[in-house]
Amino acid sequence: MTDSIATVTRDVLDRLGVGSALYTGGTLDSFSPVTGERIATLPEQGAAEVTAAIDRAAVAFRAWRTVPAPRRGELVRLLGEELRTAKDDLGRLVSIEAGKSPSEGAGEVQEMIDICDFAVGLSRQLYGLTIATERPGHRMMETWHPLGVVGVISAFNFPVAVWSWNTALALVCGNPVVWKPSEKTPLTALACQAILDRALARFGDAPEALSQVIVGGRETGEALVEGPRVALVSATGSTRMGRQVGPKVAARFGRTILELGGNNAGIVCPSADLDMALRAIAFGAMGTAGQRCTTMRRLFVHDSVYDQLVPGLVKAYASVTVGNPLTTPALVGPLVDRAAYDAMQAALQAAKAAGGTVHGGTRVTEAGPEAAFYVRPALVEMPAQTGPVLEETFAPILYVMRYGDLDEAIAQHNAVGAGLSSSIFTTDLREAETFLSAAGSDCGIANVNIGTSGAEIGGAFGGEKETGGGRESGSDAWKGYMRRATNTINYSRELPLAQGVSFDI
Numbered sequence: 324m325t326d327s328i329a330t331v332t333r334d335v336l337d338r339l340g341v342g343s344a345l346y347t348g349g350t351l352d353s354f355s356p357v358t359g360e361r362i363a364t365l366p367e368q369g370a371a372e373v374t375a376a377i378d379r380a381a382v383a384f385r386a387w388r389t390v391p392a393p394r395r396g397e398l399v400r401l402l403g404e405e406l407r408t409a410k411d412d413l414g415r416l417v418s419i420e421a422g423k424s425p426s427e428g429a430g431e432v433q434e435m436i437d438i439c440d441f442a443v444g445l446s447r448q449l450y451g452l453t454i455a456t457e458r459p460g461h462r463m464m465e466t467w468h469p470l471g472v473v474g475v476i477s478a479f480n481f482p483v484a485v486w487s488w489n490t491a492l493a494l495v496c497g498n499p500v501v502w503k504p505s506e507k508t509p510l511t512a513l514a515c516q517a518i519l520d521r522a523l524a525r526f527g528d529a530p531e532a533l534s535q536v537i538v539g540g541r542e543t544g545e546a547l548v549e550g551p552r553v554a555l556v557s558a559t560g561s562t563r564m565g566r567q568v569g570p571k572v573a574a575r576f577g578r579t580i581l582e583l584g585g586n587n588a589g590i591v592c593p594s595a596d597l598d599m600a601l602r603a604i605a606f607g608a609m610g611t612a613g614q615r616c617t618t619m620r621r622l623f624v625h626d627s628v629y630d631q632l633v634p635g636l637v638k639a640y641a642s643v644t645v646g647n648p649l650t651t652p653a654l655v656g657p658l659v660d661r662a663a664y665d666a667m668q669a670a671l672q673a674a675k676a677a678g679g680t681v682h683g684g685t686r687v688t689e690a691g692p693e694a695a696f697y698v699r700p701a702l703v704e705m706p707a708q709t710g711p712v713l714e715e716t717f718a719p720i721l722y723v724m725r726y727g728d729l730d731e732a733i734a735q736h737n738a739v740g741a742g743l744s745s746s747i748f749t750t751d752l753r754e755a756e757t758f759l760s761a762a763g764s765d766c767g768i769a770n771v772n773i774g775t776s777g778a779e780i781g782g783a784f785g786g787e788k789e790t791g792g793g794r795e796s797g798s799d800a801w802k803g804y805m806r807r808a809t810n811t812i813n814y815s816r817e818l819p820l821a822q823g824v825s826f827d828i
């Protein structure tokens with residue numbers, strides 16, 4: 324007899340060093356989308372406990388901000404080492420709790436390792452500029468200082484990577500972190516904390532409470548958002564959540580990094596390598612069962628290649644393997660829960676009502692027990708970009724539309740609320756460069772001949788408009804976690820004023 328998924332989960336948590344008191348006897352149920360079974364019941368933290376956690380973090384900040392940045396980087400280097408050791412188990416826990424395939428679960432942990440490596444290098448590169456001054460005998464420069472307590476709110480679909488993007492950067496930048504993970508994936512968060520605790524033990528002299536996890540639902544998140552001592556709220560999730568969080572933090576002049584929903588599209592041009600495009604679209608639209616913020620949800624195909632590409636895509640949708648990610652090599656795992664399934668079916672109904680032709684989208688009952696929600700991904704041929712096409716439905720639905728003129732396709736591409744990721748498939752330089760130009764895609768991520776998903780940590784990640792405008796991960800995203808001071812130093816014996824102003828007393 325094979326072990327129940329709850330038993331497998333306990334074994335993995337044991338190996339990762341998570342004590343059972345943290346996930347038994349509480350009020351928050353954690354379910355595995357793989358089977359729909361309850362795998363743990365966690366104690367939750369209420370508003371008072373959140374405030375206490377923020378207060379502890381504020382004390383930690385006072386010590387951590389004065390530790391030299393390269394030394395702070397050493398902690399993140401150790402975290403990367405611990406993550407390498409824990410990669411298999413943590414990847415498996417991601418598969419159990421978020422329903423990802425083993426390859427995607429392991430890939431998410433690899434992304435954590437990558438950002439640690441990046442952040443270690445960064446710990447010696449928190450550069451400020453030296454700036455030419457108009458006043459003789461003066462020097463002007465900028466200095467980047469630690470910001471304060473960073474509150475991280477994360478979504479279920481990247482349950483561990485988003486924490487690491489924020490935490491690796493926050494730590495080298497001199498900030499403590501208080502993390503409110505998704506209520507759908509709290510176990511992976513406890514595992515991350517246990518892994519970081521091992522790195523902290525090896526590091527030796529870090530302050531207490533440099534990183535804390537607070538478990539709970541929306542109310543727990545609200546307490547974090549409202550905490551006046553939280554200098555930065557980095558919140559990843561739906562646009563609905565961002566609309567609630569953004570104004571609250573702005574009202575107290577706190578800082579936010581908002582990483583919200585996407586409605587990502589691809590454009591397939593006449594000169595595209597159609598075989599490559601098909602494979603990129605298949606992964607971008609069906610991978611992670613359509614539950615990536617960067618999932619491709621809309622596709623504009625030029626009239627001249629539509630009948631070559633789309634039948635092949637329909638075939639791929641009909642044949643892609645859907646099944647249990649723990650026991651089969653299926654490429655598409657489960658939806659996270661019934662609500663996701665219901666939202667998908669509602670969107671498909673609306674698409675039909677708007678004249679769409681739906682391929683797939685039905686429940687795959689043989690893939691798992693009744694409490695689990697496996698679906699065949701849906702490809703919907705739409706006559707126009709209307710109704711559900713304009714919104715993000717967090718499920719594997721790809722709306723396909725024809726186009727004749729590239730400028731019109733780009734206008735349609737940009738005519739939605741979200742602005743996260745985008746791609747064009749073309750071998751024509753003019754088309755590619757137009758798409759990447761100021762008059763092209765309005766997204767934070769714009770790709771050529773690859774899909775919309777699967778970003779690397781080296782680039783800044785995030786999007787415009789209803790995606791929230793935040794940037795995380797690579798490039799200069801670290802600046803969001805620090806405050807900048809401009810310093811002017813007078814080493815002369817005079818006191819010249821800028822702009823030629825005189826004030827002789």
Ligand code: NAD
Pocket residue numbers: 476477478479480481503504505506539540541543544545548559560561562563564567568581582583584585615616617715717743785786790
């Ligand atoms: P969600 O918005 O339901 O929840 C996300 C997190 O926000 C959870 O931890 C939740 O408890 C918390 N939350 C919700 N309302 C809150 C409030 N008022 N105050 C404080 N916290 C609150 O999102 P989800 O279903 O977990 O994730 C899917 C969504 O996340 C999709 O829209 C997806 O596109 C988006 N997402 C975006 C990115 C990105 O980088 N842009 C990455 C991953 C997911």
